[in-house]
Amino acid sequence: MPRVTDPAAPRIALVGATGVVGTTLLQLIEERGFRYRDLHLVASARSAGREVAVEGRSYQVQDLDGFDFSGIDVAFFSAGARVSTTFVPKAVAQGALVIDNTSAFRMDPDTPLVVPQVNAHELDTRPASGIIANPNCSTIPLVRLLKPVQERWGIRQAVVSTYQAASGAGYSGIEELRAGARAVLDDPDSTGVTGTFSPSLAFDLIPRIDRLLEDGFTFEEQKMLQESRKILALPHLDVTTTCVRVPVVNSHSEAAWIECHNPVDRTELVQLLAQQQEVTVHDLTTPGAFPTPRTAGDPNHVHVGRVRVAAHNPRGFWMWIVADNVRIGAALNALQIAEALTERGVL
Incomplete structure (x- = not known):
């Protein structure tokens, strides 16, 4: 079981817990048996209060606006660059090491950009910025x-x-593709469904x-x-x-x-x-x-x-x-970063 009482195991916060990358990261933590001492699921006010089951245990999603990172060892951010730009510095200031899955800090010279199979040596020490960036999915x-x-x-x-x-645009991208495909199949002259994508991605x-x-x-x-x-x-x-x-x-x-x-x-x-x-x-x-x-x-x-x-x-x-x-290009790479940090005693 990933959840343990070992005081050496990290306390985790997952920001963007209800998104496609966040939910996949939770699946991978279970699949790979990544050991943690405590787990906090965090998202926007829109998702706050939702109940999410992890390892058969129910967790209530907490509102990012009021979340305190002072009791967190590692925070995974997968809620978009705007959210990361605002909240990652706060998490770092409160003592958390951040693994960020957005473009917000990738080119910051004090922030390593890591693919463990390529440049794991970047994880030998805690970065000066307190942030490790996860690269683009491609x-x-x-x-x-x-x-x-x-x-x-x-x-x-x-x-x-x-x-x-379509999953590169999250759940909204997936649902829009499916809705657009149904619309075009029902009416070949339909312009499909737009919003996340423009023009409609269905059959295009x-x-x-x-x-x-x-x-x-x-x-x-x-x-x-x-x-x-x-x-x-x-x-x-x-x-x-x-x-x-x-x-x-x-x-x-x-x-x-x-x-x-x-x-x-x-x-x-x-x-x-x-x-x-x-x-x-x-x-x-x-x-x-x-x-x-x-x-x-x-x-x-x-x-x-x-x-x-x-x-x-x-x-x-x-x-x-x-x-x-979603896995190789986001959640799995982020978790493998955390695994490498743990192996090196940095986390």
């Missing part, structure tokens, strides 16, 4: 695969197109995620560039992306072209990728095999397929990536 699976490639062949450039699921693609920047890229695309550089400690890495929202309920996909400094051998490449922690290479033995968001398999793995080295440029290769964006 950045996490990408850098987990880029790290061994960089170490073996060096990377000159990465060109990535993402195909991001939207090649813009997050706000548009002055250079024509979106903030989502900028995040993938900046975060990849920071996590891999490659400040001049050339990463360019196009981020697309697709009518898929859950799991993001990516088509990635990686150009290296040296020629790449495909057999060695697929073996190298398959050796990585929690990575499944679908065409390891069957060239051309691929995962899909619905059929990939273990939601706690990064799934790779269609790995192919370009005949006209043996320094470059393509790969198709699928990962559960």
Whole structure:
């Protein structure tokens, strides 16, 4: 049982406990047996008072506005960048170590941006800011695969197109996709349902995620560039992306072209990728095999397929990536950060 009386086990607060990432984090804490001494579920006033069962025990969701973090060892924040900007500094000031799942502090030089399979050394000591940032949901699976490639062949450039699921916008995104799909199926001339997405995501693609920047890229695309550089400690890495929202309920996909400094051998490449922690290479033995968001398999793995080295440029290769964006891209990475902190005695 994760809940213990051991005084060395951390006291946890989960901000955004009723959202899609928060509820998934609670599931993972149970699944992985992450030991904690105390648990507080926190959300906005709209969700305050709701009863949530964890390990068969009922917890009442508390209002973030009046919550006291002084008795908390680690606080997970998954309630959006605006909430984090306002409340994370308060939590840190009251003594909590924050694992933040938003963009609010990712590029802060005093805040490590961590994917444990890539740069766990950042967790050896408590950060000066009191915050550890969780990267973007599309950045996490990408850098987990880029790290061994960089170490073996060096990377000159990465060109990535993402195909991001409705769950990236939370429960509202999922419900809007389903409602829009029903509306269009009932009436093919319907414009669908808009609100979270515009135009309607049902049976369509939207090649813009997050706000548009002055250079024509979106903030989502900028995040993938900046975060990849920071996590891999490659400040001049050339990463360019196009981020697309697709009518898929859950799991993001990516088509990635990686150009290296040296020629790449495909057999060695697929073996190298398959050796990585929690990575499944679908065409390891069957060239051309691929995962899909619905059929990939273990939601706690990064799934790779269609790995192919370009005949006209043996320094470059393509790969198709699928990962559960709520788990791999958010809740699981956050929990693995906490697990690594515990192992190191920092938490």
